[in-house]
Amino acid sequence: MTVASTGLRGRNYARNYWPFLLPAGVVVLAVIIFPWLFTLYMSVHEFKVGGDFTFIGLDNYLRLTTDDRFLWSVVRTLYFTALSVAFPVVLGVAAAVTFHKKFPMRGIARTIFILPMMATPVAVALVWTMTFHPQLGVLNYLLTSVGIPPSQWTYDSVSVIPTLVMVETWQWTPLVMLIVLGGLASLPIDPYEAATLDGASGWDMFRHITVPLVWPHIIVATVIRTIDALKAFDLIFVISGGGPGTSSETMNLFLYLQAFSFYNMGYAAAVTVVFFIIILLVSLLLFSARQQKQWQ
Amino acid sequence: MAIRVGTVRVGAIRKGKLLGNIGFGLAVAALISPAILFFLWMLSLSLKNEVDNMAFPPVFIPNPPVLDNFIQVFEKNDFLTYTLNSIFVSFGATGLALLLGVPAGFGIAKAQAAKAAAVIMIARVTPGLSYLIPLFLIFQWLEMTGTLWPLLITHLVITVPIVVWVMIGFFEGLPQELEEAALVDGATIWQAFLYVALPLARPGIVVAMILAFIFSWNNFIFGVVLAGRETRTLPVAVYNVISFEQISWGPLAAAALLVTAPVLLLTLLMQKEIVHGLTAGGVKGG
Numbered sequence: 001m002t003v004a005s006t007g008l009r010g011r012n013y014a015r016n017y018w019p020f021l022l023p024a025g026v027v028v029l030a031v032i033i034f035p036w037l038f039t040l041y042m043s044v045h046e047f048k049v050g051g052d053f054t055f056i057g058l059d060n061y062l063r064l065t066t067d068d069r070f071l072w073s074v075v076r077t078l079y080f081t082a083l084s085v086a087f088p089v090v091l092g093v094a095a096a097v098t099f100h101k102k103f104p105m106r107g108i109a110r111t112i113f114i115l116p117m118m119a120t121p122v123a124v125a126l127v128w129t130m131t132f133h134p135q136l137g138v139l140n141y142l143l144t145s146v147g148i149p150p151s152q153w154t155y156d157s158v159s160v161i162p163t164l165v166m167v168e169t170w171q172w173t174p175l176v177m178l179i180v181l182g183g184l185a186s187l188p189i190d191p192y193e194a195a196t197l198d199g200a201s202g203w204d205m206f207r208h209i210t211v212p213l214v215w216p217h218i219i220v221a222t223v224i225r226t227i228d229a230l231k232a233f234d235l236i237f238v239i240s241g242g243g244p245g246t247s248s249e250t251m252n253l254f255l256y257l258q259a260f261s262f263y264n265m266g267y268a269a270a271v272t273v274v275f276f277i278i279i280l281l282v283s284l285l286l287f288s289a290r291q292q293k294q295w296q
Numbered sequence: 297m298a299i300r301v302g303t304v305r306v307g308a309i310r311k312g313k314l315l316g317n318i319g320f321g322l323a324v325a326a327l328i329s330p331a332i333l334f335f336l337w338m339l340s341l342s343l344k345n346e347v348d349n350m351a352f353p354p355v356f357i358p359n360p361p362v363l364d365n366f367i368q369v370f371e372k373n374d375f376l377t378y379t380l381n382s383i384f385v386s387f388g389a390t391g392l393a394l395l396l397g398v399p400a401g402f403g404i405a406k407a408q409a410a411k412a413a414a415v416i417m418i419a420r421v422t423p424g425l426s427y428l429i430p431l432f433l434i435f436q437w438l439e440m441t442g443t444l445w446p447l448l449i450t451h452l453v454i455t456v457p458i459v460v461w462v463m464i465g466f467f468e469g470l471p472q473e474l475e476e477a478a479l480v481d482g483a484t485i486w487q488a489f490l491y492v493a494l495p496l497a498r499p500g501i502v503v504a505m506i507l508a509f510i511f512s513w514n515n516f517i518f519g520v521v522l523a524g525r526e527t528r529t530l531p532v533a534v535y536n537v538i539s540f541e542q543i544s545w546g547p548l549a550a551a552a553l554l555v556t557a558p559v560l561l562l563t564l565l566m567q568k569e570i571v572h573g574l575t576a577g578g579v580k581g582g
Contacts (some may be wrong), residue, residue, distance in 0.1 A: 012495055015403075015407075016407075016485055017403040017407040017409075018348070018403065018407070019408045020399040020400060020403030020404050020406075020489070021399075021400050021403040021404065021407075021409065021412060022395045022398065022403050023400070024397055024399070024400035024456060024460065025393075026413075027396055027452060027456060028415065028416075028419070028456065031427065031431065031449060031450065031452050031453050032422075032427070032453060032456075033415070033417050033430055035426070035427045035429075035430040036426075036429070038430035038433075039323070039426060039429060039430055039455075040312040042429070042430070049436075051462075063476045068438060078381075087525065094327075095327050097428070098320075098323055098324060098327060098328075099577055101320070103320065103321075104322065107405075107567065109324055109327075109328050110567070110571070111563065111564060112328045112332060113327060113328050113333065113569040114329060114563065114567075114570070114571070114574075115331050115560060115563060116331050116334070118510060118560065118562075118563040118570070119335075119514075119556045119557040119559060119560060120513070120516075120530075120531055120552075120555050120558055120559060121514060121516060121531075122516045122531040122532075122534060122552075122555070123515075123531070123534060123552035123553070123556040124552075124556070125336045126534065126535070126548055126549075126552050127334070127337070127341065127549055127552055128334075130341065130548075130549070131337065132543050135352065135451070136350060136352055136354075138337060138354045141352065141353055141354050144355075148351050156564075162461075167309075168328055170331075176570060178574045178575045179574075179575060181575060182575035215360075223384045227421055228424075231424070233423075233424070233425070233516075234517065236515045236538065237516075237520075238516075238535060241438065252425060255423075255426075256425060259425070259428070259429050260428075260432075260521055265429055268429055269429060272425070272426040272429065275426070276422060276423070276426065279421055279422075279423070280421070281423065287361040292331070295531050
């Protein structure tokens, strides 16, 4: 459409709508954009609550490069994220394919399936904590009753992150399922009919028709899952609190401790900036992967 | 084709189909059982007395089910205050977000303001904690700590992006013709918005409202930093008070169930709207 065709489009048309953005714009400026800028400002200052701002340039950032506790938290975050993306994406795609078929009581089954992601994370995390108790927890009872040796779950520095990944997978597989389900709903049926006539098996059709067609949705789900896993806080904070020791202390928990336990606000601000850059880089990396897949 | 196959093959096909159906049923059961079993276990913990909760092997079915844990939650804690706090914060943040976000979503969709949309997207990507450090300091300087206002204001960080994001999608999907007809007939843009676009977008507003409310209700991180003893929201209260002052599983499970029950009920009642909203945008707060 051109400006001439309706007389309503183009620059003037767009400008007429700015009053609609104004109220929200003011709030976004105050509670979203201002905090971003203030964080940048704080990150180049030495500042403790109650004290003064002292300009120290990039010292906070340089300190991060030699802070072992921070560097380990980055490694742990990447480890936690890799697992917390892989499992939900694989399971979520399988769930989406299942829920895409018509079957009796599909609506209620799908609703039950998405309950974990809607439930209050803290409430869910507290109950999971009870099931992980090495002596009294129901999980070890179930394991031993089928002959599997009991696990220390979150009480051991090796098994704590896989255990947290299990809860994260339980909670967030539904989001992947919903996004992929949205993709499946918009698929054409012709390729499937043609493939069925050619005698293709269900698995062949899944691999060569379904996956390529919903690939953009799988990538979107992967990006969202990655961002959320990098930012994971509630579950880890409540279930393990970063422990035992610091064995499940991710970047977000490190940030929380620096800011609100040690009150090193300037240093915490620098962590925030680095954290944000990591999130942005990983998201861009995943989106460029999507582009390459499309060119092939 | 069906005419040519003999009875034997029809039987084999039926048998294969039956096996397929059983396999499919098992797959569905495998997918939903982790959720069902978890929530049933939560219910079981909340309805058992302390002896049964600490028993090994565990007691699975409460016999008889007792409501003592729920009574204890209300008697031993200021649960009512925390509930009112949560209601004030979540309803307030959702209401304000609708008031601000619905027109903004309309404006962004109509003006195709990609930059404004990008800001909302980046807000979605940023960790919640990174807003908290600056806002925490500001609220301290303004001496607002100890009231519920800092919580309500920070919850806008969650609710406004959700509402704007959902509404952009909805307004973009609406047919242009009705609105343009109204404008040609001499209506102002505000009239076209209020009397034409808004009524059409009602399903979208419902989706945005439900999602904003749920993610505000569930939010923990803002409360854990900003709430004082009297201003805790439910998720913070269930973590702080109940987990530290009495480490018994029954009341803790009962409190956890009470906190999340409104959200679970809302999900069951409004599953169509929620599925629609989440499928469209993949929104999540915090």
